[in-house]
Amino acid sequence: MQPFSAHSDTLISDAQAADPLVLIVGDSISAGLGVPVEEQWPLILENELRKEFPQLTVVAAATSGDTTSGGLTRLPALLKQHNPNVVILALGGNDALRGTQLGLVKQNLERMTYITQNSGAAVVLAGMQIPPNYGPAYTERFRAIYPQVAEKYRAAIIPFLLEGVAAVEGMMQGDGIHPTSKAQPTISKLVYNSVHPLLSQ
Numbered sequence: 001m002q003p004f005s006a007h008s009d010t011l012i013s014d015a016q017a018a019d020p021l022v023l024i025v026g027d028s029i030s031a032g033l034g035v036p037v038e039e040q041w042p043l044i045l046e047n048e049l050r051k052e053f054p055q056l057t058v059v060a061a062a063t064s065g066d067t068t069s070g071g072l073t074r075l076p077a078l079l080k081q082h083n084p085n086v087v088i089l090a091l092g093g094n095d096a097l098r099g100t101q102l103g104l105v106k107q108n109l110e111r112m113t114y115i116t117q118n119s120g121a122a123v124v125l126a127g128m129q130i131p132p133n134y135g136p137a138y139t140e141r142f143r144a145i146y147p148q149v150a151e152k153y154r155a156a157i158i159p160f161l162l163e164g165v166a167a168v169e170g171m172m173q174g175d176g177i178h179p180t181s182k183a184q185p186t187i188s189k190l191v192y193n194s195v196h197p198l199l200s201q
Contacts, residue, residue: 019055026090068108
């Protein structure tokens with residue numbers, strides 16, 4: 001299977017495959033659950049980055065319900081298939097909502113970061129946070145995983161992927177978990193600010 005662009009389902013030729021590629025390994029927030037395809041943040045990100053990198057492609061390899069364990073399983077094949085320049089690791093929220101042991105979450109994120117960097121791609125860790133009703137200790141320890149992994153592997157980090165979106169009126173769907181169409185440009189800009197410097201190096 002050839003890689004496809006977040007912009008559409010258009011297949012990319014072998015010649016284009018050498019052009020810049022950003023791979024998103026994520027869950028329903030990156031898969032755009034409840035948001036029309038043309039309004040999802042990976043597509044907005046691709047359109048913005050293409051202003052400077054016309055041949056760039058953003059591949060959203062996001063699966064609703066995915067966890068860090070699932071992402072770790074999928075990652076090697078994705079790296080081999082797409083040979084990305086930058087990989088955004090946007091996982092962990094489902095782990096926390098399920099009360100997954102935090103040592104395992106951290107281990108999975110570290111392993112994914114290591115494998116990605118070892119492939120020659122740069123890593124952007126997209127941090128997540130969970131509601132305080134999961135208990136202050138668990139909530140804080142979960143939040144701290146992302147900067148810890150980023151520091152250890154000198155990876156770029158977005159402290160919270162839903163910064164400026166979570167708990168903002170009109171930005172979240174009724175479930176309180178997934179962002180609305182209105183929120184997608186905000187998420188895209190946040191990601192752009194981390195990805196663009198890596199592509200410009």
